[in-house]
Amino acid sequence: MMxxxxxxxxxxxxxxxxxxxxxxxxxxxxxxxxxxxxxxITFYLAEDLDFLLGPKILNYDRLFDREGxxxxxxxxxxxxxxxxxxxxxxxxx
Numbered sequence: 001m002m003x004x005x006x007x008x009x010x011x012x013x014x015x016x017x018x019x020x021x022x023x024x025x026x027x028x029x030x031x032x033x034x035x036x037x038x039x040x041i042t043f044y045l046a047e048d049l050d051f052l053l054g055p056k057i058l059n060y061d062r063l064f065d066r067e068g069x070x071x072x073x074x075x076x077x078x079x080x081x082x083x084x085x086x087x088x089x090x091x092x093x
Contacts, residue, residue, distance in 0.1 A: 004029060011039065014092035020048040023076070039085055042077040049076045057091055058084065 068084035
């Protein structure tokens with residue numbers, strides 16, 4: 001598996017290419033049998049968070065199962081894990 005810092009940089013650059021103002025990307029993962037990862041993305045602008053959650057990327061409003069997505073609008077942050085994180089990586093990378 002790639003180091004966490006490289007994954008963070010790749011996601012940051014992919015979002016930047018979509019003209020999204022990313023403040024911070026943090027990826028953490030655990031090791032062992034059930035390897036799990038979690039990514040926190042914070043934007044400067046609420047509009048950029050809305051774009052990520054919108055129909056062109058995550059399509060949050062139309063998701064039947066929102067497990068793995070936590071949205072913190074007051075800080076323009078989304079935390080992704082599980083299937084949601086996999087979906088984002090397939091779309092961006």
